[in-house]
Amino acid sequence: MTEPLLTVEGLRTHFFVDAGVVKAVDGVSFEIRRGEVVGLVGESGCGKTVTSLSIAGLIEPPARIVEGSVRFDGTELVGAPERVLNSVRGPRIAMIFQQPRASLDPVMSVGRQIGQALKSGTALDRSARRRRAVELLDRVGISDPDRRVREYPHQLSGGMAQRVMIAIALAGEPDLLIADEPTTALDVTVQAQILELLQELQTANDMAVILVTHDLGVVAEIADRAAVMYAGRIVEECSVSELYDAPLHPYTVGLMESRPAASHSKSRLRVIPGSVPVPVDLPVGCSFAPRCDARAANNLTVCTEQAPQPVSPRDGHRVRCWLHE
Amino acid sequence: MVRYTVRRLLQAVPLVFGAAVVTWILIHAAPGDPIVALAGEDGDAGYYAMMRERFGLDRPLHEQLFVYLGRLAQGDLGFSYRQNRSAVSVILDQLPATLLLMVPALAVASVIGISVGTLAAARKNSALDNTARTATLLGHAVPVFWLSQVLLLLFALRFDWFPVQGRSDARAGYEGFRALLDVGHHMVLPIAALVTVYVPPIMRVTRAAVIENLDEMYIRAARARGQSRRRVLIRHALPNAMLPIVTVIGSQIGFMFAGSVLVETVFAWPGLGRLLLSAILARDFAIITAMLLMLSVTIILMNLITDLVYSLLDPRVRHGT
Numbered sequence: 001m002t003e004p005l006l007t008v009e010g011l012r013t014h015f016f017v018d019a020g021v022v023k024a025v026d027g028v029s030f031e032i033r034r035g036e037v038v039g040l041v042g043e044s045g046c047g048k049t050v051t052s053l054s055i056a057g058l059i060e061p062p063a064r065i066v067e068g069s070v071r072f073d074g075t076e077l078v079g080a081p082e083r084v085l086n087s088v089r090g091p092r093i094a095m096i097f098q099q100p101r102a103s104l105d106p107v108m109s110v111g112r113q114i115g116q117a118l119k120s121g122t123a124l125d126r127s128a129r130r131r132r133a134v135e136l137l138d139r140v141g142i143s144d145p146d147r148r149v150r151e152y153p154h155q156l157s158g159g160m161a162q163r164v165m166i167a168i169a170l171a172g173e174p175d176l177l178i179a180d181e182p183t184t185a186l187d188v189t190v191q192a193q194i195l196e197l198l199q200e201l202q203t204a205n206d207m208a209v210i211l212v213t214h215d216l217g218v219v220a221e222i223a224d225r226a227a228v229m230y231a232g233r234i235v236e237e238c239s240v241s242e243l244y245d246a247p248l249h250p251y252t253v254g255l256m257e258s259r260p261a262a263s264h265s266k267s268r269l270r271v272i273p274g275s276v277p278v279p280v281d282l283p284v285g286c287s288f289a290p291r292c293d294a295r296a297a298n299n300l301t302v303c304t305e306q307a308p309q310p311v312s313p314r315d316g317h318r319v320r321c322w323l324h325e
Numbered sequence: 326m327v328r329y330t331v332r333r334l335l336q337a338v339p340l341v342f343g344a345a346v347v348t349w350i351l352i353h354a355a356p357g358d359p360i361v362a363l364a365g366e367d368g369d370a371g372y373y374a375m376m377r378e379r380f381g382l383d384r385p386l387h388e389q390l391f392v393y394l395g396r397l398a399q400g401d402l403g404f405s406y407r408q409n410r411s412a413v414s415v416i417l418d419q420l421p422a423t424l425l426l427m428v429p430a431l432a433v434a435s436v437i438g439i440s441v442g443t444l445a446a447a448r449k450n451s452a453l454d455n456t457a458r459t460a461t462l463l464g465h466a467v468p469v470f471w472l473s474q475v476l477l478l479l480f481a482l483r484f485d486w487f488p489v490q491g492r493s494d495a496r497a498g499y500e501g502f503r504a505l506l507d508v509g510h511h512m513v514l515p516i517a518a519l520v521t522v523y524v525p526p527i528m529r530v531t532r533a534a535v536i537e538n539l540d541e542m543y544i545r546a547a548r549a550r551g552q553s554r555r556r557v558l559i560r561h562a563l564p565n566a567m568l569p570i571v572t573v574i575g576s577q578i579g580f581m582f583a584g585s586v587l588v589e590t591v592f593a594w595p596g597l598g599r600l601l602l603s604a605i606l607a608r609d610f611a612i613i614t615a616m617l618l619m620l621s622v623t624i625i626l627m628n629l630i631t632d633l634v635y636s637l638l639d640p641r642v643r644h645g646t
Binding site for chain 1: 541542543545546547548549550551552553554560561564565638639640641644
């Protein structure tokens with residue numbers, strides 16, 4: 001098998017704040033192959049976004065990558081000089097974000113922002129960049145691109161702004177797209193359109209995608225594999241079909257059960273009791289243990305004493321849980 | 326844009342008249358008699374009466390006010406008893422000298438304030454930032470007349486690097502380029518004093534606005550498409566921070582006369598500041614009211630220009646959202 005496009009190993013990103021050290025990402029490892037779509041799933045505050053920012057080298061103080069490695073296509077990105085990171089970001093690894101309108105510079109025209117990405121990703125001259133910007137807007141399904149290219153972000157709807165962000169991301173024909181909750185802030189109908197667009201572009205460009213989301217439906221829609229994060233760690237990693245048919249980690253099981261289902265809309269929504277622990281002074285042992293029904297049911301004491309290591313009960317399926325040791 | 330400008334100018338007319346009435350009343354409420362100031366005390370009562378009648382000072386105050394406003398409506402800003410010519414011509418004579426100090430001082434202060442503020446924002450809490458903040462705090466706290474005198478004592482009298490006072494060396498009789506150089510030499514110290522006053526607000530507003538914008542999501546998004554830290558600072562954070570910076574620079578222009586009175590007096594610079602001071606001492610009502618009126622017009626105009634610059638800088642203002 002060929003080398004994966006991206007290998008994240010033992011990544012730890014901590015925030016050094018007055019209240020203590022917040023271990024937002026605490027030992028995350030995963031791989032992604034060329035053209036693969038991986039869903040990074042979890043509740044708010046579980047470290048999904050910090051993980052994706054760490055991959056792109058966009059961690060700012062008070063946060064810092066304290067340990068681990070991010071290898072992208074043979075290049076180590078952790079500790080790489082700014083010059084290297086600036087040449088990777090954009091042309092090789094592109095990102096889109098949750099708040100598309102806030103992610104566009106309000107005083108710079110859409111065309112110029114796409115132009116910036118083209119400048120760092122291609123050798124096109126000014127007028128060629130202008131033409132390419134119009135093509136890209138057309139490619140992401142924006143009507144009247146000749147006019148839109150001169151417009152400013154406040155003249156765009158949220159859905160259009162996300163299309164512009166996608167156009168910017170595509171400008172350098174990246175190998176990897178990190179999409180951080182790309183549809184969360186959008187209307188439901190627009191969500192579907194954006195997902196469809198992403199999927200179509202992913203297939204056409206054979207681009208790998210890390211899809212950061214809390215929405216399992218979105219993962220089911222377009223991801224090949226899923227990695228479930230809890231309190232700064234990946235607790236389960238498997239194909240999307242296994243995630244749906246045979247989840248192993250009690251947290252994943254809880255997440256799947258707490259999805260509203262159309263078939264029995266009258267029944268109460270199942271919830272996972274408690275909330276995500278604040279990652280300052282995490283509990284010793286498994287961080288999910290205090291909320292875990294399975295631990296109580298099986299009377300496991302090891303859960304609160306020692307953190308479980310990842311195990312592979314099935315091929316291509318990894319889980320961090322004492323139930324499966 | 327043109328319609329907007331015209332509407333704002335029309336709105337300014339009653340404001341200017343209001344300002345004129347208030348300054349006129351304030352000045353006439355202050356103690357002092359222009360005729361006594363002009364002719365000296367213990368003069369001939371008949372001469373006083375004649376002069377009063379000649380300038381209309383014998384009439385009741387409200388009548389004098391109406392006469393003043395009537396003339397103002399026709400563009401007549403009054404007549405200087407002291408200099409025996411129209412207030413406007415006196416002021417226009419002195420204006421270039423003041424602009425010669427104000428314009429370069431404000432330009433230098435803007436460049437220093439914006440660049441140091443931007444750098445300080447980029448390196449928040451660094452040694453550079455702390456030094457800049459302490460220095461601007463000092464610059465803000467030091468009274469400008471004291472600073473001017475210290476500069477004079479140190480760099481003109483002690484080290485003899487710069488001339489002490491005035492705009493040019495009358496005895497040297499320089500011509501051409503040499504004369505220009507001489508004026509430039511005289512400008513250094515007063516401009517240094519004014520720059521010290523102008524820089525702190527510009528620097529502090531720049532720093533705060535840039536810091537605020539550096540936290541915005543579009544900064545991260547720009548970094549994610551490969552823009553370097555420096556480019557993000559100059560191409561994204563600074564342009565977005567320009568509105569408050571333009572506001573503070575605009576308001577400085579409006580108030581530049583205040584600083585100019587003190588600095589021009591210390592350096593014996595023949596400008597509007599010194600004119601205002603001598604007019605006040607001489608109870609030269611026409612000059613005082615005309616200058617204060619000019620001041621309010623400048624402030625109103627600067628506000629308008631600031632708003633127009635906003636729409637140049639920010640498409641959201643331009644499109645009215």
